[in-house]
Amino acid sequence: MTGYPAVLPAHASQAGRAPMPRGRRSTELLMLGFAVAVVLFAYASVGLGLNGRVPTGMLTYGLTFAVIVLAAHLAVRRLAPWADPLMLPLAALLNGLGVVMIYRLQQSGRGGNPGNVITTMSSSSTAQQILYSAVGVAAFVGVLLVVREPRTLQRYTYTLGTLGLVLLAIPALLPASLSSIQGAKVWIIIGRFSIQPGEFAKLALAVFFAGYLVNKRDALALAGRRVAGIDLPRARDLGPVLAVWAASLLILIFETDIGTSALFFGMFVAMIYIATQRTSWLLIGLSLFLAGTLLTSKLFGHVGERFTIWLHPFQGNNPTHDAFQLVQGLEGMGFGGILGTGLGHGQPFWTPLVQSDFIVTAFGEELGLTGLMALLLIFGLIVQRGLRAAVAVRDPFSKLLAGGLSFMLALQVFVIVGGVSGLIPLTGITTPFLSQGGSSLIASWALIGLLMRISDTARRPAPQSIQDEGMTQVVRAG
Amino acid sequence: MNRALKRISLACLAMFGLLLLNINYVQAFQSTKLAGEPGNIRVFNQQFQYQRGSIMAAGDGTAHAVIIAQSKPAKGSPGTFRRSYPAGPEYAQITGYDSIYGATALEQTENSELAGTDPRLAVHNLVGLFSGRPKQGATVFTTISAKAQNAAYQALQAQAQSDGGKPAAVVAINPSTGAILAMASYPTYNPNVYTTFNGPQLNRTDKRLRDDTTQPLLNRAITPNYPPGSSFKVVTSSTWLSGGAARSPASTVQAPTVLTLPNGNPLHNDGDETCGNGHPQLIFAFYVSCNTAFGQLGINVGAQALHKQAELFGFNQTLSIPFAVPASEYPLVPDDSLRALSAIGQYNDEVSPFQEAMFAAAIANHGSLETPYLVQSVQAPDLSTIQTTTPKLLHQTVSSQVASEVGSMMLQVTQNPGGTAFQTAGPPAVGSLNIAGKTGTAENGVNNAGLNDAVFTSFAPYSDPKIAVGVIVQGGGFGADAAAPIAVKVIKAYLGQG
Numbered sequence: 022m023t024g025y026p027a028v029l030p031a032h033a034s035q036a037g038r039a040p041m042p043r044g045r046r047s048t049e050l051l052m053l054g055f056a057v058a059v060v061l062f063a064y065a066s067v068g069l070g071l072n073g074r075v076p077t078g079m080l081t082y083g084l085t086f087a088v089i090v091l092a093a094h095l096a097v098r099r100l101a102p103w104a105d106p107l108m109l110p111l112a113a114l115l116n117g118l119g120v121v122m123i124y125r126l127q128q129s130g131r132g133g134n135p136g137n138v139i140t141t142m143s144s145s146s147t148a149q150q151i152l153y154s155a156v157g158v159a160a161f162v163g164v165l166l167v168v169r170e171p172r173t174l175q176r177y178t179y180t181l182g183t184l185g186l187v188l189l190a191i192p193a194l195l196p197a198s199l200s201s202i203q204g205a206k207v208w209i210i211i212g213r214f215s216i217q218p219g220e221f222a223k224l225a226l227a228v229f230f231a232g233y234l235v236n237k238r239d240a241l242a243l244a245g246r247r248v249a250g251i252d253l254p255r256a257r258d259l260g261p262v263l264a265v266w267a268a269s270l271l272i273l274i275f276e277t278d279i280g281t282s283a284l285f286f287g288m289f290v291a292m293i294y295i296a297t298q299r300t301s302w303l304l305i306g307l308s309l310f311l312a313g314t315l316l317t318s319k320l321f322g323h324v325g326e327r328f329t330i331w332l333h334p335f336q337g338n339n340p341t342h343d344a345f346q347l348v349q350g351l352e353g354m355g356f357g358g359i360l361g362t363g364l365g366h367g368q369p370f371w372t373p374l375v376q377s378d379f380i381v382t383a384f385g386e387e388l389g390l391t392g393l394m395a396l397l398l399i400f401g402l403i404v405q406r407g408l409r410a411a412v413a414v415r416d417p418f419s420k421l422l423a424g425g426l427s428f429m430l431a432l433q434v435f436v437i438v439g440g441v442s443g444l445i446p447l448t449g450i451t452t453p454f455l456s457q458g459g460s461s462l463i464a465s466w467a468l469i470g471l472l473m474r475i476s477d478t479a480r481r482p483a484p485q486s487i488q489d490e491g492m493t494q495v496v497r498a499g
Numbered sequence: 500m501n502r503a504l505k506r507i508s509l510a511c512l513a514m515f516g517l518l519l520l521n522i523n524y525v526q527a528f529q530s531t532k533l534a535g536e537p538g539n540i541r542v543f544n545q546q547f548q549y550q551r552g553s554i555m556a557a558g559d560g561t562a563h564a565v566i567i568a569q570s571k572p573a574k575g576s577p578g579t580f581r582r583s584y585p586a587g588p589e590y591a592q593i594t595g596y597d598s599i600y601g602a603t604a605l606e607q608t609e610n611s612e613l614a615g616t617d618p619r620l621a622v623h624n625l626v627g628l629f630s631g632r633p634k635q636g637a638t639v640f641t642t643i644s645a646k647a648q649n650a651a652y653q654a655l656q657a658q659a660q661s662d663g664g665k666p667a668a669v670v671a672i673n674p675s676t677g678a679i680l681a682m683a684s685y686p687t688y689n690p691n692v693y694t695t696f697n698g699p700q701l702n703r704t705d706k707r708l709r710d711d712t713t714q715p716l717l718n719r720a721i722t723p724n725y726p727p728g729s730s731f732k733v734v735t736s737s738t739w740l741s742g743g744a745a746r747s748p749a750s751t752v753q754a755p756t757v758l759t760l761p762n763g764n765p766l767h768n769d770g771d772e773t774c775g776n777g778h779p780q781l782i783f784a785f786y787v788s789c790n791t792a793f794g795q796l797g798i799n800v801g802a803q804a805l806h807k808q809a810e811l812f813g814f815n816q817t818l819s820i821p822f823a824v825p826a827s828e829y830p831l832v833p834d835d836s837l838r839a840l841s842a843i844g845q846y847n848d849e850v851s852p853f854q855e856a857m858f859a860a861a862i863a864n865h866g867s868l869e870t871p872y873l874v875q876s877v878q879a880p881d882l883s884t885i886q887t888t889t890p891k892l893l894h895q896t897v898s899s900q901v902a903s904e905v906g907s908m909m910l911q912v913t914q915n916p917g918g919t920a921f922q923t924a925g926p927p928a929v930g931s932l933n934i935a936g937k938t939g940t941a942e943n944g945v946n947n948a949g950l951n952d953a954v955f956t957s958f959a960p961y962s963d964p965k966i967a968v969g970v971i972v973q974g975g976g977f978g979a980d981a982a983a984p985i986a987v988k989v990i991k992a993y994l995g996q997g
Binding site: 298335 | 500501502503504505506507508510511512514515517518519521522523525526527529530531532533534536539540541542544545548
């Protein structure tokens with residue numbers, strides 16, 4: 022049979038095969054509407070809580086936010102129609118709630134309670150964050166636009182690897198005046214603008230790790246000896262692992278950034294495990310991490326201090342004490358209790374830098390345990406959808422990349438939320454989508470873009486071989 | 500790779516599980532403990548977002564109640580309430596202050612009612628939550644009489660101006676109920692300086708007041724820091740009179756000019772004077788305040804009896820009114836010589852003006868010492884009363900017979916021309932108002948080198964006692980001269996004869 026029929030008979034396309042996977046873009050739109058509604062409700066709630074009236078800018082704000090997410094949705098419809106329908110609404114909801122919380126924190130600094138001005142925020146913080154959201158969504162669309170097929174990224178394994186390392190190294194090499202804000206030497210400061218290159222380096226390095234490990238995974242998985250039930254890798258295969266370990270230690274030492282270094286190393290170990298399926302790599306990674314932490318905590322005062330603060334936060338609780346921030350965060354969460362004080366009714370402004378590292382405690386205070394659990398579940402769902410895409414996608418590079426990115430997101434949430442809630446020693450990293458600041462938000466949107474591209478690839482039905490349509494006979498058994 | 504991915508998924512699940520468990524631990528189980536951490540800014544600050552209840556001086560009747568502490572919307576910060584004390588320093592020792600860092604006195608002890616967090620206000624708050632009415636604290640009505648308090652504060656101020664600013668304090672109690680009518684201490688402070696929201700400024704103010712050598716923050720009215728001097732003779736007389744039915748104020752007692760104590764030391768009367776004929780009636784020894792007579796009585800009655808009687812007057816017992824009134828001290832003194840000194844209030848007995856008021860209150864109320872209290876009632880914002888104090892007997896200090904005998908002796912202190920307080924609290928000063936009292940001029944300091952503390956315990960009117968007043972002027976000299984006039988002013992003001 023040559024040519025193809027203009028309209029396939031219904032029985033021809035349906036009979037005998039699994040139902041066509043659906044893009045579920047309308048579900049996505051519906052859920053996006055819901056996310057926008059939740060965000061608007063929260064925004065009104067802040068105004069009512071603080072001043073007893075709905076904020077004046079609500080309409081413009083709502084419209085802007087709705088337009089931004091609608092643009093994202095339309096882009097997905099066009100560029101990745103088979104992508105997971107849940108990721109975009111979840112990311113939009115987190116982004117919107119983050120902006121609302123930043124609006125709320127900025128208000129408290131101005132008149133809500135005298136003497137408690139959050140000096141690190143300005144009256145334009147919210148507007149800036151909305152602008153960053155727009156740029157973030159643009160980055161998201163950009164990723165979908167440029168990366169049409171995730172496999173193509175594999176070509177740039179070493180380019181992106183180099184780029185990632187350079188981005189990471191820049192703040193360490195720059196003088197403090199151009200790279201250090203409040204003691205964290207992780208910035209590039211150009212005039213009024215400052216970016217955190219590490220946030221983007223994470224993505225570049227994830228691609229590098231995925232590309233590198235896909236090439237080497239056979240050697241890493243199969244070569245080596247078996248000792249005491251554990252497959253040990255060859256010494257020469259250990260080289261790259263040690264190199265990454267050393268690099269993350271260097272970040273730790275030169276940029277005093279334990280969080281980011283733990284994040285890189287954790288992501289790398291997880292990806293090497295996914296690539297090789299060998300538990301020995303997990304054990305090696307974990308021991309290297311512990312050794313590194315122990316070593317640096319002995320060598321560098323500030324690392325050891327983090328441990329002391331973690332173990333005894335309430336010893337020497339006063340405004341000049343190093344544990345003050347952690348204690349304020351914990352007391353804020355405790356103050357919120359199970360149901361929270363309600364938006365605008367709490368006092369999150371006591372916690373230093375509550376709008377960045379500690380924003381989760383502000384949510385815990387004002388939305389309570391209930392609200393914070395909901396937020397964590399949203400993060401959990403994004404991670405779960407990402408891992409699902411990793412399982413579903415066929416190409417090993419994409420699999421590895423999606424797995425690594427999802428794990429990194431989970432790890433980042435674990436490190437920061439665990440840190441501010443006293444579960445693990447505190448390390449200052451941003452909370453994805455929620456913290457004030459552009460770099461983290463834009464990088465988070467780009468990450469969602471990559472995950473959605475991979476899930477689009479995974480869910481996309483295989484191109485039908487039209488010529489075979491009429492020739493192939495379905496042979497039914499029995 | 501899917502097997503490893505599934506394991507990584509489990510690891511992610513575990514991480515989120517740990518986070519959820521931990522925030523449950525922090526927010527649900529640790530919440531109360533965190534709220535109680537010293538210096539929890541949120542908990543302290545929360546109260547300024549609601550209208551805290553007022554404190555009223557309602558001792559002159561609810562219709563004449565005066566606001567002594569209230570919260571008003573703070574200027575320039577909407578949604579915030581600021582505490583103010585309309586009478587400035589006058590009620591400082593009663594209300595205390597409520598600052599962003601903490602509270603004292605009634606502001607502290609009645610905090611849950613004033614702040615509206617008391618469980619008894621829960622229903623009211625819940626109704627308010629649904630009707631949109633803002634949360635509000637309950638009003639605390641104190642037993643303080645504005646008239647008496649005003650007179651007490653003015654008298655201390657006047658004393659300070661005329662007498663070089665000697666530290667002094669007054670306490671007035673309604674003897675039949677135990678209701679505290681006045682409580683003032685000098686030097687004092689203005690609680691309004693503590694209501695600022697400016698933390699550094701508050702710290703500076705607080706440091707200045709704490710470092711002030713005149714100790715303005717000290718509530719001398721309840722601080723047992725002074726020897727009772729001759730006012731303790733009320734206790735010694737009570738002990739002796741209770742010891743036998745035949746004993747009366749008319750009984751003669753031994754009162755040599757110099758009593759040689761068992762340890763060989765001499766005990767003199769004030770100014771080395773004689774005490775009548777050396778065998779006067781008890782009542783004479785009482786109103787002229789002979790030391791030798793009461794030193795001998797102290798030896799005679801025995802250590803246990805005197806100690807027990809002192810405790811029935813309220814010694815050695817911390818009271819809660821509801822803030823703590825430290826116990827005035829009278830230890831058991833087995834040594835006769837030392838007990839002779841303690842019986843005239845000169846050994847290691849230590850009293851507060853509060854204890855001095857309790858001496859008179861017990862005698863005035865037929866020997867029944869009522870438990871002193873400061874909070875009459877607490878009223879919820881919906882004007883329903885959630886707490887009322889009913890008088891409660893603290894001790895049956897002496898029999899009503901002994902009480903009337905001691906009372907009659909105290910009356911002679913002011914009415915008999917030879918009485919120590921005749922000039923200052925007797926007819927020359929107050930006319931027909933019968934005040935019963937006992938002066939004390941307590942020697943003080945190392946080897947009694949310090950200035951004498953002036954002490955006065957009193958009640959009035961004699962026939963129908965309505966107020967008992969204790970006054971101590973530190974270094975004031977003669978009790979009759981320095982302390983009695985202050986008590987007289989408070990009594991006259993309260994009885995409407997000022």
